[in-house]
Amino acid sequence: MYGHMNASLMTPGHPQFMARGDGARIWDVDGNCYIDLMCGWGPVILGRRHPDVDRAARRALEDGDCLNGATPAMVELAELLVETIAHADWALFAKNGTDATTLCLTVARAATGRRKILVANGAYHGAAPWCTPRTAGVVAEDRAHLIYYEYNDVASVQSAAQQAEDDLAAIIVCPVRQDTSRPQELPHPDFARALRMLCDTTGAALVMDEVRCGFRLDLAGSWESLEVRPDLAAWSKALANGYPLAAVTGSDWLRSAATEVFATGSFWFSGFALAAALATIRLLGAEEALPRMHAAGDRLRAGLANQAASHGFAITQTGPVEMPLLAFADDPDHTVMRVWAELAACHGVYLHPTHNWFLSTAHTDAVIDEILDRTDRAFNDLSNRLQ
Amino acid sequence: MYGHMNASLMTPGHPQFMARGDGARIWDVDGNCYIDLMCGWGPVILGRRHPDVDRAARRALEDGDCLNGATPAMVELAELLVETIAHADWALFAKNGTDATTLCLTVARAATGRRKILVANGAYHGAAPWCTPRTAGVVAEDRAHLIYYEYNDVASVQSAAQQAEDDLAAIIVCPVRQDTSRPQELPHPDFARALRMLCDTTGAALVMDEVRCGFRLDLAGSWESLEVRPDLAAWSKALANGYPLAAVTGSDWLRSAATEVFATGSFWFSGFALAAALATIRLLGAEEALPRMHAAGDRLRAGLANQAASHGFAITQTGPVEMPLLAFADDPDHTVMRVWAELAACHGVYLHPTHNWFLSTAHTDAVIDEILDRTDRAFNDLSNRLQ
Numbered sequence: 001m002y003g004h005m006n007a008s009l010m011t012p013g014h015p016q017f018m019a020r021g022d023g024a025r026i027w028d029v030d031g032n033c034y035i036d037l038m039c040g041w042g043p044v045i046l047g048r049r050h051p052d053v054d055r056a057a058r059r060a061l062e063d064g065d066c067l068n069g070a071t072p073a074m075v076e077l078a079e080l081l082v083e084t085i086a087h088a089d090w091a092l093f094a095k096n097g098t099d100a101t102t103l104c105l106t107v108a109r110a111a112t113g114r115r116k117i118l119v120a121n122g123a124y125h126g127a128a129p130w131c132t133p134r135t136a137g138v139v140a141e142d143r144a145h146l147i148y149y150e151y152n153d154v155a156s157v158q159s160a161a162q163q164a165e166d167d168l169a170a171i172i173v174c175p176v177r178q179d180t181s182r183p184q185e186l187p188h189p190d191f192a193r194a195l196r197m198l199c200d201t202t203g204a205a206l207v208m209d210e211v212r213c214g215f216r217l218d219l220a221g222s223w224e225s226l227e228v229r230p231d232l233a234a235w236s237k238a239l240a241n242g243y244p245l246a247a248v249t250g251s252d253w254l255r256s257a258a259t260e261v262f263a264t265g266s267f268w269f270s271g272f273a274l275a276a277a278l279a280t281i282r283l284l285g286a287e288e289a290l291p292r293m294h295a296a297g298d299r300l301r302a303g304l305a306n307q308a309a310s311h312g313f314a315i316t317q318t319g320p321v322e323m324p325l326l327a328f329a330d331d332p333d334h335t336v337m338r339v340w341a342e343l344a345a346c347h348g349v350y351l352h353p354t355h356n357w358f359l360s361t362a363h364t365d366a367v368i369d370e371i372l373d374r375t376d377r378a379f380n381d382l383s384n385r386l387q
Numbered sequence: 388m389y390g391h392m393n394a395s396l397m398t399p400g401h402p403q404f405m406a407r408g409d410g411a412r413i414w415d416v417d418g419n420c421y422i423d424l425m426c427g428w429g430p431v432i433l434g435r436r437h438p439d440v441d442r443a444a445r446r447a448l449e450d451g452d453c454l455n456g457a458t459p460a461m462v463e464l465a466e467l468l469v470e471t472i473a474h475a476d477w478a479l480f481a482k483n484g485t486d487a488t489t490l491c492l493t494v495a496r497a498a499t500g501r502r503k504i505l506v507a508n509g510a511y512h513g514a515a516p517w518c519t520p521r522t523a524g525v526v527a528e529d530r531a532h533l534i535y536y537e538y539n540d541v542a543s544v545q546s547a548a549q550q551a552e553d554d555l556a557a558i559i560v561c562p563v564r565q566d567t568s569r570p571q572e573l574p575h576p577d578f579a580r581a582l583r584m585l586c587d588t589t590g591a592a593l594v595m596d597e598v599r600c601g602f603r604l605d606l607a608g609s610w611e612s613l614e615v616r617p618d619l620a621a622w623s624k625a626l627a628n629g630y631p632l633a634a635v636t637g638s639d640w641l642r643s644a645a646t647e648v649f650a651t652g653s654f655w656f657s658g659f660a661l662a663a664a665l666a667t668i669r670l671l672g673a674e675e676a677l678p679r680m681h682a683a684g685d686r687l688r689a690g691l692a693n694q695a696a697s698h699g700f701a702i703t704q705t706g707p708v709e710m711p712l713l714a715f716a717d718d719p720d721h722t723v724m725r726v727w728a729e730l731a732a733c734h735g736v737y738l739h740p741t742h743n744w745f746l747s748t749a750h751t752d753a754v755i756d757e758i759l760d761r762t763d764r765a766f767n768d769l770s771n772r773l774q
Contacts, residue, residue, distance in 0.1 A: 048452065136647035141528035262389075262514050262523075
């Protein structure tokens with residue numbers, strides 16, 4: 001099994017092959033049911049099989065697909081994104097998050113006529129040769145114009161920008177530091193503002209990789225509360241509640257460069273995923289979805305903290321509450337965490353030992369309480385096992 | 388409008404926005420109906436809204452999607468591809484044709500530890516920086532290890548291989564030369580065999596870009612009749628009759644390299660497109676689909692030849708009959724062809740002036756005759772216009 005859903009990256013308690021899902025629950029092929037805290041690694045934001053989203057996609061499919069041109073859903077979705085996302089003056093659509101991050105860099109290079117891109121050490125921006133975390137088959141030239149900085153370290157970004165001299169095309173950054181196998185880090189406001197200022201003074205584009213965080217923290221953009229807006233942003237995952245779709249949004253000054261770039265794919269004009277995205281974004285806006293996910297995240301975090309304390313475990317919980325991650329203290333190799341995650345799976349909670357989790361609006365108070373009931377048993381088992 | 392479906396690349400008679408499709412017909416948003424000869428630029432191979440394919444996809448969607456792991460459909464489809472495609476010992480799945488071609492090169496580099504790739508001048512392998520036909524935003528390093536050869540020119544491939552010295556990772560080739568705005572060229576058997584021999588003697592991988600031709604010419608591989616098999620092949624377009632899917636198939640010696648490469652995307656494990664592909668490939672095998680498309684292509688080509696002759700036009704028709712392309716003699720800028728294609732659109736036949744067309748099994752004899760009735764009127768109008 002290839003990629004991030006290879007079960008060997010999880011624990012022996014996690015299944016590889018799945019049968020079905022509904023709301024916040026998934027079933028493996030052996031019939032075991034799990035309450036899910038991974039949401040397919042992000043795409044599921046309204047719960048699986050959301051009736052309104054599925055109806056919109058099904059209706060589009062009934063009109064046929066691959067029609068030699070876009071349906072009106074593409075224009076409607078572009079307009080909705082431009083209305084919803086603060087920095088956006090235009091949008092285009094693709095299939096993978098990697099398509100979107102790569103296109104952002106290509107558009108920035110086309111617009112500026114420059115080559116260098118600043119990238120945070122350890123950040124995940126996709127699985128293309130320029131960014132994949134495993135370098136088998138990658139050649140040095142794939143990364144020739146990347147200069148690395150440390151997330152939340154203003155001096156390191158400034159130094160990287162100096163190295164780029166007058167050849168700086170873009171700085172790419174994730175809204176939150178969510179590197180695999182380490183605690184999450186929220187962005188320091190000073191860091192966010194410094195990136196914006198560096199781009200303003202050099203004429204480079206600030207590229208926000210919203211693939212993972214997008215639509216969970218703030219519909220208008222994940223750094224809106226910091227009052228920092230990008231020039232280009234890459235979206236995917238939660239955009240269509242699981243239907244395959246990605247988007248690039250851009251500011252006006254990058255519009256003509258985006259037009260020059262040949263961006264296309266056989267299925268990029270496919271209507272049903274666009275229709276699903278329209279339904280998804282409208283529901284996220286209309287249903288107080290984000291405050292509800294935030295409250296669910298608070299409830300989960302508080303519950304886990306209480307349980308860990310009552311069982312005598314020191315833990316840390318990092319990142320946005322909508323995208324939780326728990327780690328045990330003094331567990332640098334995640335050995336204890338893996339055991340606990342496996343015990344949670346045995347008790348019917350599917351969560352990842354080293355990658356942030358994801359909430360959806362299907363995570364109601366009742367579902368969170370059911371999760372907590374099971375994680376308490378996992379802490380209890382862990383406690384017994386370590387005695 | 389971005390990409391290959393920008394209507395400005397067609398003629399003023401071609402619509403940009405589409406409403407629906409059914410079988411071999413599509414309707415634009417103004418209610419005009421066209422018999423379609425583009426099949427969404429290839430994905431549609433069984434006609435739009437094929438009931439068996441749509442039922443398979445819908446059933447998979449009813450089980451929910453983005454399930455934190457693959458469904459059994461992934462294993463079944465991998466097994467079916469390995470059974471169907473002569474060279475294939477394994478398969479993995481992606482979303483875009485570009486994902487698949489790029490992965491083939493990455494796997495070849497990982498397997499050989501070498502860097503150089505031979506690419507045919509003018510060939511289209513996707514829209515990533517290493518291969519996109521427009522170079523806005525592309526940096527020189529994206530193509531640092533590509534060496535170009537001429538299609539069907541054995542000496543030019545040998546010379547390119549010599550330039551690569553002991554650093555040759557792969558030769559990538561399309562089953563048919565289908566460069567935009569020029570006549571199609573079938574592969575010379577000597578050329579095909581020379582590529583195979585060069586790879587055998589150097590240890591490089593022969594990569595077949597089946598994205599466009601795949602499943603139309605021979606289910607076992609487009610060069611089976613030439614008795615030349617690749618080591619890696621990229622598939623997409625027709626694989627799932629329009630549902631978004633791509634695949635890489637490989638020979639055993641590349642299996643462990645493929646495992647080392649981090650190949651993944653948020654929607655690559657999505658079950659409904661895999662289910663649609665299972666239904667598509669089974670139908671293509673069971674229904675004599677390929678001979679029927681071939682016969683339809685013969686009927687169309689003969690009809691167009693007769694019409695052109697009877698209206699006094701010298702034309703050429705190139706490429707496989709299942710993927711036709713017509714050009715007028717002495718029309719180097721495609722001026723006459725554009726007028727004729729626009730007239731065809733006005734008479735309700737959607738075909739491209741400079742890119743090969745595609746047939747599907749929905750192109751029955753009756754549909755072909757209906758097309759011919761309309762193209763005859765287009766030839767007649769053209770004749771009147773040029774007088």
